[in-house]
Amino acid sequence: MDVPLIQTKNLKKYFNNKTGSLHAVDGVNISINEGETLGVVGESGCGKSTLGRVVLRLLEPTDGEVLFAGESILSYNRKKMKDMRKQMQIIFQDPFASLNPRMTLSEIIAEPIKVCKVLTKKKDILERVFELMKTVGLAERFVNTYPHELDGGRRQRIGVARALALNPQFIVCDEPVSALDVSIQAQILNLMMDLQDSLGLTYMFISHDLSVVKHISAHIAVMYLGQCVEMAATDQLFENPSHPYTRALLDAIPIPSLKHRKEINVIQGEVTSPINPKPGCRFAPRCPQVSSDCLLPGLSLQEIEPDHFVACTLYQEQER
Amino acid sequence: MRQNLLEIKDLHVMYRTDDDQIYALNGVNLKVELGKTLGLVGETGAGKTTTALSIMRLLPDRVGFIQRGEIYLAGQNLLKLSEGEMRLLRGNEISMIFQDPMTSLNPIHTVGKQIAEVLELHNPELKKGMIEAKVDELMEMVGIPADRKGEYPHQFSGGMKQRIVIAMALACNPKLLLADEPTTALDVTIQAQVLKMMNKLKEKLKTSMILITHDLGVVAQICDAVAIMYAGEIIEMGTVEDIFNNQQHHPYTVALFGSIPDMTQKTDRLNPIAGLMPDPASLPPGCRFAERCPHCLEICRTTSPRVVSKQSHQIKCHLFTGAEGLRDQDQKTRI
Numbered sequence: 001m002d003v004p005l006i007q008t009k010n011l012k013k014y015f016n017n018k019t020g021s022l023h024a025v026d027g028v029n030i031s032i033n034e035g036e037t038l039g040v041v042g043e044s045g046c047g048k049s050t051l052g053r054v055v056l057r058l059l060e061p062t063d064g065e066v067l068f069a070g071e072s073i074l075s076y077n078r079k080k081m082k083d084m085r086k087q088m089q090i091i092f093q094d095p096f097a098s099l100n101p102r103m104t105l106s107e108i109i110a111e112p113i114k115v116c117k118v119l120t121k122k123k124d125i126l127e128r129v130f131e132l133m134k135t136v137g138l139a140e141r142f143v144n145t146y147p148h149e150l151d152g153g154r155r156q157r158i159g160v161a162r163a164l165a166l167n168p169q170f171i172v173c174d175e176p177v178s179a180l181d182v183s184i185q186a187q188i189l190n191l192m193m194d195l196q197d198s199l200g201l202t203y204m205f206i207s208h209d210l211s212v213v214k215h216i217s218a219h220i221a222v223m224y225l226g227q228c229v230e231m232a233a234t235d236q237l238f239e240n241p242s243h244p245y246t247r248a249l250l251d252a253i254p255i256p257s258l259k260h261r262k263e264i265n266v267i268q269g270e271v272t273s274p275i276n277p278k279p280g281c282r283f284a285p286r287c288p289q290v291s292s293d294c295l296l297p298g299l300s301l302q303e304i305e306p307d308h309f310v311a312c313t314l315y316q317e318q319e320r
Numbered sequence: 321m322r323q324n325l326l327e328i329k330d331l332h333v334m335y336r337t338d339d340d341q342i343y344a345l346n347g348v349n350l351k352v353e354l355g356k357t358l359g360l361v362g363e364t365g366a367g368k369t370t371t372a373l374s375i376m377r378l379l380p381d382r383v384g385f386i387q388r389g390e391i392y393l394a395g396q397n398l399l400k401l402s403e404g405e406m407r408l409l410r411g412n413e414i415s416m417i418f419q420d421p422m423t424s425l426n427p428i429h430t431v432g433k434q435i436a437e438v439l440e441l442h443n444p445e446l447k448k449g450m451i452e453a454k455v456d457e458l459m460e461m462v463g464i465p466a467d468r469k470g471e472y473p474h475q476f477s478g479g480m481k482q483r484i485v486i487a488m489a490l491a492c493n494p495k496l497l498l499a500d501e502p503t504t505a506l507d508v509t510i511q512a513q514v515l516k517m518m519n520k521l522k523e524k525l526k527t528s529m530i531l532i533t534h535d536l537g538v539v540a541q542i543c544d545a546v547a548i549m550y551a552g553e554i555i556e557m558g559t560v561e562d563i564f565n566n567q568q569h570h571p572y573t574v575a576l577f578g579s580i581p582d583m584t585q586k587t588d589r590l591n592p593i594a595g596l597m598p599d600p601a602s603l604p605p606g607c608r609f610a611e612r613c614p615h616c617l618e619i620c621r622t623t624s625p626r627v628v629s630k631q632s633h634q635i636k637c638h639l640f641t642g643a644e645g646l647r648d649q650d651q652k653t654r655i
Contacts, residue, residue, distance in 0.1 A: 043507040044478075151596060152364075181363040182534060186579035186592035193589070208507060215581035215590070238583075252512035254537030255583055258564045266512045270477050 003070040004031035005202050006055065006170055011064035013047075013054045020276040024050040026226035027064070029301065032219075034169070037196065037203040039217030039234070041210055041249070043271055047226040048206045049093075052172040055204065056088050057081065068170070086116055089163040093175035095155035099147040105158055106143045109133070112165040132161040136191060153184035160191065170202045177212060189216060210253055214238060222246050225274050225282040228301065232308040242310045245283045281313065289314060324392075325528045326352040326375070326496055331389030333370055333379065333552075340601040344370045346552040348389070349627075352496065352545075357522065357529040359543035359560075361536065361576075365597055366549040368532045369419075372498045375530075376416055377406050393496065412442045415489040416498040420505055421481035425473040431484045432469025435459070438491040458487040462517060479510035483517065490521060497529045503538065515542055536580060540564060545632075548573050551598055551608035558633035570637045571613045607638065615639055 013025040024047045032038040040048050053059045055066055057073060065072050073084055089112075092098035099108055106129045119125050130140060136157045147155055156176060163171050173192070177185040193216060195201055207213050213220055213234075220237050222230040222245065230243040241247045248267040269286040279297035284290050293313040301309040302316055333345035345367050352358045360368050373379050375391055377398060391398040393413065398406070418424040426434060435455045439446065446454075456466035462483040464476075473481055482502060489497055502518070503511040519542050522529060531543060539546055540560065547557040548570070556563070556570040563573070578591040595612040598604055604611065610620040620638050628640040 043509060153596075182536075183363060183576065183579045183593040186581075186590035189581070190590055190592060210508070211581045211583045214583060215587070248509060252508040253583065254511075254515070254535065254541045256536035256540045256564070256577065256580060257584070258540055258560060266516050267509050270479060270510065 004067075005034040005069055006204065007031040007065075007067040007070075008055060009065040009067070011051070011054060011066065012062045013050055013059060014062045017275075022275045023226045023277055024274065025054055025061070026277075028221075028223075028226075028228050030221055030228065030231065032170075032202055032204060034202055035196070035200050036219065037205050037217045039213035039220040040204060040206045040223060041208060041213050041220060042223035043208060045225075045271055045274070046223045047274070048208075048223055049174050051223070052090065052174050052204060052206050056085075056090055056172055058090070082116070086118070086166040087168050088170045088172070089166065089168040090172045090174060091156075091159050091163045091176045094179050095147075095152055095159050096179065099155060099158060101147055104144050104146055105133075105138070105150075108147070108158055109161045109165055112162060116166055118166060128165070132164055135164065135195070136161045151184070152180050153187055156180060156184075156188050157191070160188070160195070164195070164199075167199075168201070170204070172204045172206070174206045175208070176205075178207065178209065185212070192216065210249065222249065225271060225277065227282060227311065229283065229312070230308075230310045231301065236305070236308050240305075240308070242304060242308070242315065243283075243312050244287050244289050244314075248286075248288075281311075323354050324351045325354045325394055326350070326530075327390075327392040328371075328375070329390045329392075331371070331374060331391065332387040333367075333374055333384060334387050335380075335384050337383065342600045343603055344384075344552055344600060345374065346603070348549075348552070348554055350547060350554065350557075352528050352530060355522075355526045355528055356544040357531055357542060359539035359546045360530055360532045360549060361534060361539060361546060362549035363534065363597060365600065367552040368549055369500055370552075371549075372416060372500055372530065372532060375496075375498060376410060376414060377401075377403075378410075378416075408442070411438050411489075411494070412492045413494055414496045414498065415492070415494040417482075417485050417489045417500060417502045419501040421478060421485050422473075422505070424485055425481060427473055430470050430472055431476070432459075435469070435484070435488050435491060438488050442492050454491070458491055459484075461490075461521070462487045463513075477510075479506055479513060482506060482510075482514055486514070486518065486521075490525065490527070493525055494527060497527050498532070499529060500532045501534070502531070504533070504535070511538075518542070536577065548576070551603065552600060553608060553636065554634075555609065555636045556634065562633040566633060568633075568635070568640070570609075570635050571615050571639070572609045575612075575614075607636075 008028055008030050011025055011028045015022040015024055028051060030038060040051060042048050054061045066074055076084060109129045109132055110125050113119050113125055113128060119128060133140065138154060138157050177188050180188060196203065205213060205216055217234050220232065220234050221228050224245050230246045241250050267286050272285055280295040281299055284294040291313065299311050301311045304310050304315050328348055328350040331345050331348040335342040335344055348371060362368050374386055386399060432455050435458055436451050439451050439454055455469060459466045459469055464480055464483060503514050506514060533539060543560055545559050546563040547554045550572050556573050575593040579593060581590060593612055598608055606622045607620040607625050610616045617638055625636050625638045625641055627634050627636045
């Protein structure tokens with residue numbers, strides 16, 4: 001089997017604050033094959049964005065490993081890490097907040113090129129900027145405009161162009177379309193899929209919108225309170241959602257068709273606090289199928305069918 | 321014929337700034353039946369919130385103007401009322417749930433006090449004890465234990481804050497509830513909780529509701545009627561069945577549905593709507609959607625289309641203004 005491009009092993013990120021230790025990412029094992037997209041879904045506060053940032057080493061993990069093409073990047077020193085960053089980039093959620101309002105479009109896109117000294121001549125840089133603008137579908141006349149002059153869709157295209165500037169292999173997309181209208185959202189999703197085809201990019205696509213994730217991802221990891229509770233190929237996950245949380249999440253999506261009009265199914269309660277979590281399944285307080293086993297520690301992802309992993313006591317019993 | 325609680329006729333609203341005159345609403349006609357929910361759908365900038373603010377008469381001072389039109393609530397023209405009379409209506413007969421629960425609550429007052437404020441204002445005769453009892457009742461109604469009324473907004477989660485805002489809006493049993501994207505800032509599981517609760521309350525209190533949203537899924541789940549807005553106009557309106565099951569639609573509606581990823585089937589590419597909404601400061605003469613429309617005709621660029629209707633279904637498009645008009649539903653022809 002090929003080595004996956006990105007792999008994490010028991011990755012943990014805790015934030016310590018006054019009230020205790022906040023387990024933002026707690027023992028996550030994911031792997032993404034080259035040229036594929038892993039969708040990461042979950043409610044707000046479940047650690048999706050933290051996971052994205054730890055994978056890029058924008059945050060130092062508390063424990064665990066991040067492997068890029070089989071090599072652990074956590075042992076890299078500053079200089080080597082800076083080289084590494086050319087391979088891995090990020091697209092941020094909010095195109096209104098993630099672009100410097102005092103820089104023109106060309107300055108924003110050229111910034112990574114200048115920082116990493118890939119090109120030095122002004123003429124070359126500008127040429128590359130135009131090339132990138134063409135790739136993401138921005139007309140050349142926008143080259144000297146400021147972000148506030150453009151609409152959300154075009155702004156997010158700048159974010160994409162900036163992420164592509166260094167020819168990365170891997171891009172973390174942190175809710176890239178959640179701030180956009182549906183029609184614009186479709187444009188950006190199409191663009192990202194086209195770029196994946198033409199440039200062979202690998203994405204980690206973070207979103208809370210399952211319909212978007214379903215559309216773009218080959219695999220999906222469902223997160224709940226810092227832990228990955230289910231991971232499977234997209235079709236498998238939708239055909240056979242196995243963790244009670246995944247089922248509840250799928251049930252809660254309003255479908256734009258009257259055929260699916262039904263009594264709205266809700267999971268009771270809200271996400272519990274990620275500060276000093278109790279052992280056992282973290283979904284247990286809201287789970288409709290909870291049993292006394294759920295409160296025991298030592299729950300891990302089990303393969304219930306090829307390429308379909310679930311962390312739930314319902315399936316661990318079958319194993320035994 | 322059913323009774324209409326709210327009727328808007330030919331409403332024009334303009335925002336005047338130093339540089340531009342922005343035509344936010346251009347002849348909106350809208351009806352909400354008693355006890356029914358109308359979904360108002362459209363992209364950012366289509367004029368959804370402006371419509372709601374006009375009904376509340378809360379357009380920004382000195383910037384937003386209602387140029388002409390009429391808004392009738394149970395037969396009473398709201399635009400003819402004085403500011404004082406309007407104040408009595410707000411919160412009592414019409415109330416509004418704003419988009420972001422995080423910013424629409426006052427951070428320095430307890431939630432109990434904020435709910436009580438609405439009651440005190442509209443029922444000056446009520447004794448303190450009765451108001452307290454009513455606050456407890458309202459909080460229980462939206463599923464929050466009443467003993468938390470002494471807490472401040474930051475001590476609640478997003479979904480709970482939104483429920484408190486809903487409790488405030490429903491405090492005086494309003495006839496009409498304007499909900500401006502009430503669930504957009506919430507997670508899907510919490511959204512489902514809030515929608516279920518709103519549905520239940522609507523049945524219990526017989527409140528009519530205008531639900532502003534851009535999520536067609538939410539509309540399919542809880543609305544009775546749908547109006548689709550584009551560039552300050554209602555371009556298609558009908559019952560949910562008209563909009564979701566009928567075969568004939570405004571090209572914009574078709575495009576809007578086409579651009580959402582479909583959960584039920586596998587597609588390789590989405591079909592975004594080419595181009596952007598026209599600048600509301602300089603609107604094109606004919607149909608506002610002409611620039612982006614795949615079925616654009618010669619006439620679309622010059623003349624604004626009239627509204628064609630068939631029973632409850634109305635479409636504002638030249639494709640249907642011909643002799644045939646809207647076909648019967650059983651003929652199943654796609655435009």
